[in-house]
Amino acid sequence: MxxxxxxxxxxxxxxxxxxxxxxxxxxxxxxxxxxxxxxxxxxxxxxxxxxxxxxxxxxxxxxxxxxxxxxxxxxxxxxxxxxxxxxxxxxxxxxxxxxxxxxxxxxxxxxxxxxxxxxxxxxxxxxxxxxxxxxxxxxxxxxxxxxxxxxxxxxxxxxxxxxxxxxxxxxxxxxxxxxxxxxxxxxxxxxxxxxxxxxxxxxxxxxxxxxxxxxxxxxxxxxxxxxxxxxxxxxxxxxxxxxxxxxxxxxxxxxxxxxxxxxxxxxxxxxxxxxxxxxxxxxxxxxxxxxxxxxxxxxxxxxxxxxxxxxxxxxxxxxxxxxxxxxxxxxxxxxxxxxxxxxxxxxxxGAPATPMSNPLTAVNAILLGLTVAMAALLVTAIVRARRWAARRRAARRPRLVLRLLPLALVTVLSVLLPTPIWGEFSFHYWIVTAWLMPMLAIFCLTCAVLGAVAFGRRLWWLRRTGQAASAPAQPAMANG
Structure with missing residues (x-):
């Protein structure tokens, strides 16, 4: 037994x-x-x-x-x-x-x-x-x-x-x-x-x-x-x-x-x-x-x-x-x-081992730095939108378009960026990026959202300051 x-x-x-x-x-x-x-x-x-x-x-x-x-x-x-x-x-x-x-x-x-x-x-x-x-x-x-x-x-x-x-x-x-x-x-x-x-x-x-x-x-x-x-x-x-x-x-x-x-x-x-x-x-x-x-x-x-x-x-x-x-x-x-x-x-x-390194460590660190930097710049643009519009109230339209173009490009490109890196244009790749490269998705989302808000705020204040400039002056009231 x-x-x-x-x-x-x-x-x-x-x-x-x-x-x-x-x-x-x-x-x-x-x-x-x-x-x-x-x-x-x-x-x-x-x-x-x-x-x-x-x-x-x-x-x-x-x-x-x-x-x-x-x-x-x-x-x-x-x-x-x-x-x-x-x-x-x-x-x-x-x-x-x-x-x-x-x-x-x-x-x-x-x-x-x-x-x-x-x-x-x-x-x-x-x-x-x-x-x-x-x-x-x-x-x-x-x-x-x-x-x-x-x-x-x-x-x-x-x-x-x-x-x-x-x-x-x-x-x-x-x-x-x-x-x-x-x-x-x-x-x-x-x-x-x-x-x-x-x-x-x-x-x-x-x-x-x-x-x-x-x-x-x-x-x-x-x-x-x-x-x-x-x-x-x-x-x-x-x-x-x-x-x-x-x-x-x-x-x-x-x-x-x-x-x-x-x-x-x-x-x-x-x-x-x-x-x-x-x-x-x-x-x-x-x-x-x-x-x-x-x-x-x-x-x-x-x-x-x-x-x-x-x-x-x-x-x-x-x-x-x-x-x-x-x-x-x-x-x-x-x-x-x-x-x-x-x-x-x-x-x-008994064969030699290959050294191990993680390239995503550097990539994610760079993306984090870019995210923080872009967030700071875009938040500043949002906060100063009124001042920006006041300084450009009298500017001609072509010059205003050029001034707004960088924000528009940041917003549009950050929306599109996660799509072509996977081989073809498809918004489905936003989901893929969010799972496989979350720091890239965070960077793009930060730029897209804050860029759109900054762009919208500048347009809104341009319109407000323009309306204020074109409004007729009100007559002063006489004292009784």
Whole structure:
């Protein structure tokens, strides 16, 4: 009895990996990352052979200590799971990677005849021709469900011919999610749960349709501005298939072990698993739900990974097919977790680490200084509007227009600024800016509101002083 118990424990440890004490260097890397990015909570792991080193730091959105079972949104790391769901159907003979999408998804339509040539492989490798330039993914309110996302493509065109150019585009993976639903006859969440997560023992992993949907046990993520973190709701958006999975460090370790071929070996054929990790034709560094990347800057790609970024959640996972070493990072705020995961892996294999720095620290400091300066100037213009109008009462109209032009430009440009930086003009990008670059949104909002008030006050006082100047003088009353 005792011998069986011990033997079982040894076998489980070999299969899933035993949790080793954290290396001091790994802990230092995580602590340095939190210091640089102000990240409230981090859950990280390094897998090396049969051992798993876990490092947890900080707090969740409710203020509780982060653990290996704290739930995180994993964002675009979800794409590796969507691609695997497709590959499960390929293994079962339900479809082929080189099938045209219209063959397996008859409802798929676009206002571009080239769409009929898009294959399943191309949507998984981001070579479908879909582009942010022709399909704005940041629409509000966002579509609900993969069916609606596919339906909204009916009046869209392709930016390039299918299979000729790679452009990372989330909609590709929402199409893939819809393929899973139609071919399997199950909802996307149900398919992932029953065919992927449950067989792999990922009991705390689930998926949502929207990026901001409520999920049991999931606390809010954080916005971090100039080192100050505050819990915030996630930005609304469509995440089905491309970024909607919620998981834990423990479960994601299982996911990496599956991709390394040491867990769930009978779930997917070895050939299909290898295909998921293979860079595809014309796809740049894209595999199927994964990307090839270097361990150190300037080196050739030697590892496979994928990151995930939402407004209040980020994460990254990476593994070396040759050495079997893997690293995983989950965080509940913005940042660059890919840098941390790569450094954790590099530390373990003896490669040099990349120095960590947060460029947003300087950017936000500059934006704060500009906001304060512009607020001071515009408030001064508001307070002195009457004096300004009195001095220019007799000025000619062309000169007055020139005097008012700077305020008008400040107001208009600050309203427009958040839109073109994301690639095209759309007021939807004001919402995106508010979540992803809050200091820029604060700067623009300050300039727009105070600029409009200052402009309006000057016009109002010009009119008042003009009326006073043109009013006829009242005769003096005689004393009785």
């Amino acid at each position: 005792t011998f069986s118990f011990v033997l079982t424990g040894v076998l489980v440890a070999l299969l899933l990996g035993w949790t080793a004490p954290a290396h001091a260097s790994g802990e230092r890397l995580v602590d340095d990352y939190r210091s640089v990015y102000g990240t409230p909570g981090v859950a990280a792991a390094v897998i090396d052979g049969s051992s798993v080193e876990t490092i947890v730091r900080g707090r969740d959105g409710d203020g509780n200590a982060v653990t290996a079972r704290t739930r995180f949104r994993i964002a675009s790391m979800s794409k590796s799971m969507t691609a695997t769901a497709i590959m499960l159907l390929v293994d079962r003979g339900r479809l082929s990677l080189d099938d045209p999408v219209v063959k397996v998804l008859p409802e798929f339509r676009m206002a571009d005849p080239r769409f009929t040539g898009i294959t399943v492989r191309q949507i998984l490798s981001h070579t479908s021709g879909l582009s942010i330039s022709t399909n704005n993914e940041y629409v509000f309110p966002p579509p609900r469900g993969a069916r609606e996302i596919v339906a909204r493509l009916a009046d869209k065109t392709l930016a390039t011919a299918p299979g000729t150019h790679a452009e990372y585009h989330n909609t590709n993976y929402s199409i893939a999610a819809r393929i899973v639903e139609v071919v399997s006859g199950k909802s996307f969440d149900a398919f992932l749960r029953t065919e992927l997560f449950t067989p792999l023992g990922m009991a705390d992993t689930a998926s949502t349709l929207g990026c901001s949907d409520h999920a049991e046990g999931l606390t809010p993520g954080y916005e971090v501005i100039l080192g100050v973190a505050f819990a915030a709701p996630e930005m609304p958006g469509f995440c089905v298939g491309n970024g909607g999975v919620i998981s834990t460090l423990d479960d994601m370790v299982r996911w990496l072990r599956f991709n390394q071929g040491t867990l769930g070996a009978g779930l997917l054929s070895a050939a299909s698993l290898a295909e998921l990790h293979t860079v595809q034709p014309k796809a740049g560094d894209h595999a199927l739900g994964w990307q090839a990347r270097p361990v150190t800057e300037g080196a050739p790609p030697s590892v496979i990974g994928h990151g995930g970024t939402l407004a209040t959640w980020t994460g990254d996972m990476v593994f070396s097919p040759k050495t079997g070493v893997a690293a995983l990072v989950l965080t509940n705020s913005g940042g660059d977790p890919g840098l941390l995961s790569t450094n954790l892996l590099a530390e373990r294999i």
